[in-house]
Amino acid sequence: MATNEDWKQRLNLPPKDARVRTEDVTNTKGNEFEDYFLKRELLMGIFEKGFEKPSPIQEESIPIALAGRDILARAKNGTGKTAAFCIPVVERVDPTRPVIQALLLVPTRELALQTAQVCKELSKYLSIEVMVTTGGTSLKDDIMRLYQTTHIVVATPGRVVDLASKGVARLNECRMLVMDEADKLLSPEFQPVVEQLIGYLPDDRQIMLYSATFPVTVKAFKEKFLRKPYIINLMEELTLKGVTQFYAFVEEKQKVHCLNTLFSKLRINQSIIFCNSVNRVELLAKKITELGYSCYYIHAKMLQSHRNRVFHDFRNGHCRNLVSSDLFTRGIDIQSVNVVINFDFPKNAETYLHRVGRSGRFGHLGLAVNLITYDDRINLFKIEQELGTEIKPIPAQIEEKLYCI
Template sequence: MNNSRARYPPGLGVGRGGGTIANPNFQSRVPHQQYVQRGLMQNHQHFQHPQQEHQQQHQHQQQQQWLRRNQLPAGDSDVDEVEKTVQSEAVDSSSQDWKARLKIPPADTRYRTEDVTATKGNEFEDYFLKRELLMGIYEKGFERPSPIQEESIPIALTGSDILARAKNGTGKTAAFCIPALEKIDQDNNVIQVVILVPTRELALQTSQVCKELGKHLKIQVMVTTGGTSLKDDIMRLYQPVHLLVGTPGRILDLAKKGVCILKDCSMLVMDEADKLLSPEFQPSVEQLIRFLPGSRQILMFSATFPVTVKDFKDRYLHKPYVINLMDELTLKGITQFYAFVEERQKVHCLNTLFSKLQINQSIIFCNSVNRVELLAKKITELGYSCFYIHAKMLQDHRNRVFHDFRNGACRNLVCTDLFTRGIDIQAVNVVINFDFPKNSETYLHRVGRSGRFGHLGLAVNLITYEDRFNLYRIEQELGTEIKQIPPHIDQAVYCR
C-alpha cells in the first residue's frame, strides 16, 4: 500500500461539505525517523487489525473524491449538474413543507356569488410572487385570486397604469396591495408606494391589510391622516418607510414641509378614485402628483367612474389598462326591499326589523350627524347594543369605535355616509337606510357594506312620501328593482 497522505490538504478528514474533522495521523513536519518507521509499517500491513484497515480505506476513498472534485475546472459541467440537482431537491422539499407550516385560518364555507367565484382558475403562485408575500396571502385566508385580482395583479406587476372598475367587496384592496408589496425593494429605505384613500377609517383598514399581507417581509408601512398628530407623523418619517397610506391633504402637507420625500415613489394607488377626484380632494391629489417622478405608475380603483375620473385618466395616465368588471351596477347577492312608512313610524319599524331579522351585524345609515346620535340613543333605549360614528367625532374615538365594531363588540352601528367608502367588515349581513339617500352613487356604496366578498346580504330602505321620487330615480339609474318588503323574509337570502 502506497502512502500518499502527503498529497492531502492539512488536517483533512471527511472532505468538503460536512464538518471538517482533523486527521488524527497528520503531523505538519515528519521527522526522518518516522519515514523509516513508515516504511516498516508498509512492509507489515498484514499485521493491522481488520477494523482499522477498513476505516483507513474508507477515509482514503473520501479524500480521493475530495481531490478529484477540486482538480476539476470551476465551470465543470458534472460538478454543476450535481450541485444543481442537490439545490433543486432542497427547493422541492422546502416548497412542499412551507405551506404546511403556515397558520392558515379555517376555510370560509359560506355561499359566495359568481362575481367573486367566477375566476379563470389561477393560483397566487402563478404570479411568481416572493415566498414571504405568499405566506402572508395564505395566512390572511386568501385561497385563490378573485376576478379583479386576476385581472389587476399581473398587469400591475408589469408597471402599466390601470383604471379598474369593480364592485364593492370583491377584493379590490388586495388587488393593489399585493403588487405594491411585491415591487417594493425592502433594502431601499425610501417611500416607494403611496396609497391614497378618502377617509381616515379606510386608511387604517388599508394599512392593516398591507401589514397583514406583508408580515413576513421587512416592509415598513405608515398610515397618516388628518386629525392625528402632525408632529408624530414627522418624527415617524425620520424612520424607514416603504409604503405610505393616507388621505391626500395630510400627505400633501408633509410633502410641502419637505419631510415626506416622494422622488423615489414609483407607484401611486388611488382607492375610491371617484371620491378622491371630487372637488373636496382633487386639487390636493393633482398637487401631490407633482412631487412624484415622471415615470411613476398610477393604479385607480373604484366602483363608479364619473366624468371627473375619465378627465383625470386622460391627463395623468399613460396608456392605461382598463378593467371593467361591472356589467351591472348593483351588487350581486344583495336582496333589496323598501318599507313605506311615515317619519314618526321609523323607530317602531326598526324595532320590528330587529326582532324579525337574523342579524350578524348591521349598519344603519342616517343623513345627518344629529340624527345619528338621536337614533343611537333610541336603539339603546329599546334594549339593543349600538355604537355610532360620524365625522364630527374625535379621531381617537372614531378609531376605537371602528376597531371595536369590526371585532364584534357590538351588533349594530349607526353612521353617516362617512362609513360608505370601502369599509370591509364581512360579518355585516344587513344594511338599513333609516334615511334614504338622494343619489344612486351613495345608495350603491351604502348597500355595498353588506354582502362583502361575494357573500349574501340584505338591504332595507325606510321610504317616506318625500323619498318616493328618489326611490324611482335610483331604480332607473341602477337598472334594478327594489321590492316592497314582505311579511316574512327567508333567512336563506341573506344568511347563507
Template sequence: MATARTANPTSVMGLNKPANGQLKGQPKPANLQSIPSAAAQQPAGPQKGSSIPQSSGGIKFGDDWKKCLQLPPKDTRMKTSDVTSTKGNEFEDYCLKRELLMGIFEMGWEKPSPVQEESIPIALSGRDILARAKNGTGKSGAYLIPLLERIDLKKDHIQAIVMVPTRELALQMSQISIQLSKHLGGVKVMATTGGTNLRDDIMRLDETVHVIIATPGRILDLVKKGVAKVDKTQMMVMDEADKLLSQDFVILIEEIISFLPKDRQILLYSATFPVSVQKFMAKHLKKPYEINLMEELTLKGITQYYAYVTERQKVHCLNTLFSRLQINQSIIFCNSTQRVELLAKKITQLGYSCFYIHAKMMQEYRNRVFHDFRNGLCRNLVCTDLFTRGIDIQAVNVVINFDFPKSAETYLHRIGRSGRFGHLGLAINLITSEDRFNLKGIEEQLVTDIKPIPSSIDKSLYVAEFHSVDPDDDGGDGEAKQKELGAA
C-alpha cells in the same frame, strides 16, 4: 398617530357619555358569529408559538412551506359569481415572492378574485390601471399584492403611496398591508391621516418607510414640509378614486402628483367612475389598462327591499326589523350627524346595543368605535356616509337606510357594506312619501329591483349557510352550521 384599542364590551360607556359613539343597551350575545375575513384582527407580527420563519432564510429548498402556515378557519359559505367567475388562476401563477404568498394565504385568501386576476399581472408590469369593480370583490388585494411584491427592501425611501378618502379606510388598509407583508422581512408601512398628531408622523418619517397609506390633506402637508420625500416614489394607488377626484379632494391630488417623478405608475380603483375620473385619466395616466367588471352595478348576493312609512313610524319599523331579522351585524345609515346621534340613543332606549360614528367626532373616538365594531363588540352601528367607502367588515349581513340617500352612487356604496366578497346580504330602505320618486330614479339608474318588504323575509336570502367541504380538506369540518343570532 392615534391608535385604536380594544375595549371590554362590559365597560362600554353609557348614555351619560355619548361622545365616544358607544352606547350600551342590552348585552351583546355571548357568541357573535366568528366569520373568517381579510379584516380579522390579528397581530401584525408572528403569532406566539408560530413555526413560520420571518424570512426565506429559515425555509430550505424542497421544504413544504405551506404546511407551516397558520391559516384562519376555512370559509365554507356559498359565494356568488361576483367573486367566483374567475379564469381559474392561482396566486402562485404570478411568480410572487414566497414570503408574500405566505401572508396572502394566512389572510384566508385562497384564490384570486376576478378583479385580482385582471389587475395583478398588469400592475406587476408597471403599467397604469383604471379598474372598475364592485364593492367587496377584492379590489384591495388587487393593488396591495403587486405593490408589496415590488417593494425593494434595499432602498430606504418611500416607494409607494396609497391614497384613500377616509381615516377609517386608511387604518384598515394599513393593517391589511402589515398582515400581508409580515413574512417579507422588513417592509415598513405607515398610515397617516388628519386628526392625528403631526409630530408623531414627522418622527416616524425620520426612520425608514416604504409604503404610506394616507388621506390627501395630511400627506400633502408632510410632502410640502419636506418630511415625506416622494421624488423617488414609483407607485401611487387611488382607492375609491371617484371620491378622491371629487371637488373635496381633486386639487390636493393634483398637487401631490406634481411632487412625484414623471415615470411613476398610477392605479385607480373604484366601483363608480364619473366624468371627473375620465378627465384625470386623460391628463395623468399613460395608456392605462382599463378593467371593467361592472356589467351590473349591484352585488348579486344583496337582496333589496323598501318599507313605505311616515317619518314618525321609522323608529317603530326599525324596532320590528330588529326583532324579526337574524342580524349578525348591521349598519344603519342616516343623512346627518345630528340624526345619527338621536337614532343611536333611541336604539339604546329600545334595549339594543349600539355604536355610532360620524365625521364630527374626535378621531380618537372614531378609531375606537371602528376598531371595536369590526371586532364584533357590538351588533349595530349607526353612521353617516363616512362609512360608505371601502370599509370591509364581513360579519355585516344587514344594511338599513333609515334615511334614504339622495343619489344612486351613495346608495350603491351604502348597500355594498353587506354581501362582502360574494356573500349574502340584505338591504332595507325606509321610504317616506318624499323619497318615492328618488327610489324609482335609483332603481332605473342602477338597473336594479327594490321590492316591497314582505311580512316574512326568507333567512336563506341573507344568512350564511355553511356547506360541506371535501373530507380530505383540512380547512373545515364540513358540518358547521350558523347559530341563531336574532336580535330579538
C-alpha cells in the same frame, strides 16, 4: 385578543367554506396566487391572511400592476379590490432601499387604517415598513416617523401634501401611486390636492385607480395623467349582485317602530343603519339602546380616537348594530355585516350603491332594507332607474336564505 375565528363564532357566522358566494367573487379563471411568481414571504402573508385563490378583480389587476402599467379598474365593493393593489405593491417594493416607494391614497381615515393593516399583514415576513398618515392626528408624530425608514405610505391627500411640501415626505423616488375610491378622490373636494401631490412624484411613476363608480371627472384625469392605462371593468350587471333590496313605506314618526320590528324579525349577524345627518345618528343610536339592543354610532364630527375605537370594536364583533353617517360607506370591509338599513333614504344613486355595498362583502349574500317616506318616492324610482335594479316592497316574512347563508 380575539382571533378571526373567535369573533366569527361570537357572531354565529357559518364556517367560511359553508357560506354561499356570488359569482362576482367565484367566477374566476382558476388562477392561483403562486402563478404570479410572487416572493415566497409574500405568499406566506397571503395565505396566513386567509386568501385562498385570487378573486376576479385580483386576477385581472395583479399581473398588470406587477408589469408596471397604469390601471383604471372598476369593480364592485367587497370583491377584493384592496388586495388587488396591495399584493403587487408589496411585491414590487425593495426593502433594501430606505425610501418611500409607494403611496396609497384613500379618502377617509378609517379606510387608511384598514388598508395599512392589509399591507402590514401581507408583508409580515418581509422587512417592509408601512406608515399611515391622515388629518386629525399629530403632525409632529408623523414628521418624527418619516425620519425613520418608510417604504409604503397610506394616506389621505391633505396630510401627505402637507408633509411633502415641508420636504419631510420625500416622494421623488415614489414610483407607485394607488388611488382607492378614486371617484371620491377626484371630487372637487380632493382633486386639486391630488393633482398637486402628483407633482412631487417622478415622471416614470405608475398610477392605479380603483373604484366602484367612475364619474366624468375620472375621464379628464385619465387623459391628463395616465399613460395608456389598462382598463378593467368588472361592473357589468354586478353592481348589487348578492344583495336583496326591499323598501318599507312608512311615515317619519313610524320609523323607530319599524326598525324595532325589523330587529325582532331578522337574523342579523351585524347591521349598519344609515342616517342623513350627524344629529340623527346620535338620536337614533340613543333610541336603539333604549329599545334594549346593543348599538354603537360613528360620524365625522367625533374625535378621531373615538372613531378608531368604535370602528375597531365593531369590526371585532363587540357590538351587533352600528348607526352611521355616510362617513362609513366607503371601502369599509366588515364581512360579518349581512344587513344594511337605510333609516333615512339617500339622495343619490352613488350614495345608495356605496351604503348597500356594506352588506354582501366578498361575494356573500346581504340584505338592504329602505325606510321610505312619501317625500322619498321620487328618489326611490330615480335610483332604481340609474342603477338598473329593483327595490321591492318588503314581504311579511323575509326568507333567511336570501341573506344568512
